[in-house]
Amino acid sequence: MHLDHDTPFQPHHTHSADPHxxxxxxxxxxxxxxxxxxxxxxxxxxxxxxxxxxxxxxxVVTNDIYTREDAEFLLREAVLxxxxxxxxxxxxxxxxxxxxxxxxxxxxxxxxxxSVGPLDLVLVESGGDNLTATFSKGxxxxxxxxxxxxxxxxxxxxxxxxxxxxxLLVVNKTDLAVHVGxxxxxxxxxxxEQRGELPVILQSLRSGEGVGPVAAWVREQLxxxxxxA
Numbered sequence: 001m002h003l004d005h006d007t008p009f010q011p012h013h014t015h016s017a018d019p020h021x022x023x024x025x026x027x028x029x030x031x032x033x034x035x036x037x038x039x040x041x042x043x044x045x046x047x048x049x050x051x052x053x054x055x056x057x058x059x060v061v062t063n064d065i066y067t068r069e070d071a072e073f074l075l076r077e078a079v080l081x082x083x084x085x086x087x088x089x090x091x092x093x094x095x096x097x098x099x100x101x102x103x104x105x106x107x108x109x110x111x112x113x114x115s116v117g118p119l120d121l122v123l124v125e126s127g128g129d130n131l132t133a134t135f136s137k138g139x140x141x142x143x144x145x146x147x148x149x150x151x152x153x154x155x156x157x158x159x160x161x162x163x164x165x166x167x168l169l170v171v172n173k174t175d176l177a178v179h180v181g182x183x184x185x186x187x188x189x190x191x192x193e194q195r196g197e198l199p200v201i202l203q204s205l206r207s208g209e210g211v212g213p214v215a216a217w218v219r220e221q222l223x224x225x226x227x228x229a
Contacts, residue, residue, distance in 0.1 A: 019141075019228065021113075028059075028119035029225040030109060031218065032098060032140030034162055037128030039148045040172040040205065042070045045125050047211035048218060049079035056120040056222065059084040059112045061105060063097055063127040070125060083116055094127030095134070102139040109139075121222060131160025142221050144214070148173040153182040156191035164194050168201065168217055175204040 021027050033041050045060060052058055060080065062070035064087065071087035074080070088104045090097040097104055109122050124140060126133055135143045145166035147155050150173060156163055163169060169191055177184050184202060191200045201213045 019225070025118070026226070028057075028109070028113060028122045029222055030122050030124055030139065030141050031221065032124045032126065032135035032143045033146060034095075034098065034126040034129060034133040034135065034143065034166070035146035035170075036130055036148075036151060039128075039146045039151065041125050041128070041146050042073055043205055044144075044146055044170065044172065044203075044211060044214065045070075045123050046074055046077050046079045047205055048123065048215055049074070051211055051215040052121070052218065053080060055219075057116075057118065058121040058123065059116060059119055060086070061108045061112070061122060061124045062087045063090055063094055063105070063125060064088075065090050065092070065094065065127055070127075084112065086112060090127060094129045095132065098124070098126050098133070098135045098139060100136075102136045105139055121218070129162075131155070131158065131162050134161045134165065141225065142167040144168045144170060146170045146172050149177045149182040149184070149187065150180050153177075153184075153187045154190075156187050156194055159194050163191070166198070167221075168199050168214070169195060170214060171200065171202045173204060174202050175207050 019027060033045060035041050060074060064070055066089060068087040071085050074085050075082055086108050088097055088108050105124060112122060113119050143166045145162040149171065171187055171191065174184055188200065188202060203214060205211060
């Protein structure tokens, strides 16, 4: 289930970083994925890699505080060749490395582009954070924020920068709603009220359309990015 998921990428609103490399060629589109611990960010990244890897040159940067756990999960799942997956150990609250001091993530992205050749897309996954997590516009050109039904169906109503301002909100694990007493219709309505025209997608990676609607949204952002860059 998805709401207004075909809203196009708006470069004047969502990014301020130069879309070109120093040599004038187009750099990769950077999409950040943030959200609370356990919301399903890494599973969504893995599913996106599987859905997009045959059509685009892509890579992934993960963020964890003291480990490489998320990167190691992606490596075990073989969603991309190993050289296309790298990790940043933030050593502090996850939002620090995606919003405040983005140097380590920028370096990781640039190293990937240099080492594996020109890329179309880099997915930058934040470490697990709270509803205030946002990406610096100098790091991410667009942001996906992932919440899940097990966190409570009042999460969209509570808002916060991640819920209200992300370019795409994903309400994940909808297959669990019946087991945890979450009202999906209420979550969808509350998200719509908080976000206005910004798109919302309700997702289950275990049933139905899977990551398909989110992958379609990413494809739209890539098409618009190529046109603007």
